């Protein structure tokens with residue numbers, strides 16, 4: 001495991017998903033929760049790999065644009081379905097010195 005710089009802190013804003021690929025090729029979405037913490041999630045929806053980062057944000061959750069499952073971005077849990085089957089991958093994140101770091 002290694003920490004890599006994803007982007008400058010100022011690139012990640014509340015109410016917006018910044019989509020990008022990590023250096024290992026994984027597509028991710030970055031946004032801020034209500035408490036201003038940064039969350040990084042895998043951009044492929046755990047249902048049928050829809051482009052989750054293109055979904056609508058609602059407070060601290062996001063709704064997939066393909067089949068409208070909702071995921072809690074603080075926990076990765078799918079809401080209203082079996083969370084053991086559909087769990088969104090979240091990354092370990094640190095924000096320091098004006099940069100967003102992700103553990104790969």
Ligand code: FES
Pocket residue numbers: 045046047048049050051064065066067068069
């Ligand atoms: S692909 Fe996201 S809900 Fe189906």
